[in-house]
Amino acid sequence: QVQLVESGGGVVQPGRSLRLSCAASGFTFSSHAVHWFRQGPGKGLEWVATISNDGNRKYYRDSVKGRFTISRDNSKNTLYLQMNSLRGEDSAVYYCARENVVVIGTPTFYFDHWGQGTLVTVSS
């Protein structure tokens, strides 16, 4: 069955870095675009970043551009999020999610499987 398992969360001081990982299994990882989302404490869902199936296209929300980098290793079936210059407002549960695919390389714009999330707390 499809599984997405996030790891790498924790407590980090403002200005420091953290790298999140998302291990995928149960499907052909290299066929799917994948995304990072986050949800602050008591807040709503927020899209963070997207990477295409081949890693050639990347998109970010404005508030993380220049600080966060999304990447993937299709040989390891793993998605990453490198987070630098962390701020208090980055504190959240971070989820990875798979975008559904009908034709490889063509977006479908919806997310059919989600991981359980990993908590990032930015605090001094």
Added chain:
Amino acid sequence: QSALTQPPSVSGSPGQSVTISCTGTSSDVGSYNRVSWYQQPPGTAPKLIIYEVSNRPSGVPDRFSGSKSGNTASLTISGLQADDEADYYCCSHTSGSTYVFGTGTKVTVL
């Protein structure tokens, strides 16, 4: 990247219907049929319940239905059941190649 507007809460008795609105702009909801809905019970990950405005993934009951008119999408839950209690979020792809979520709606079954 302003969030789409949803009512904070809706409620209904078992068996009744409730509708959640999701209002955006011509740059997101109004531009394409790229609207999806997610159900999130407390303490769990979101689950896809509607995609492309009105399509249901396999396994999602037909009590859940979606529609769109102009810049507003809607989710209707018919025959409300106790396990429908959750937060619900709409999501739209945007003309800027980003995604925007709604503010979220808490559904309470009375």
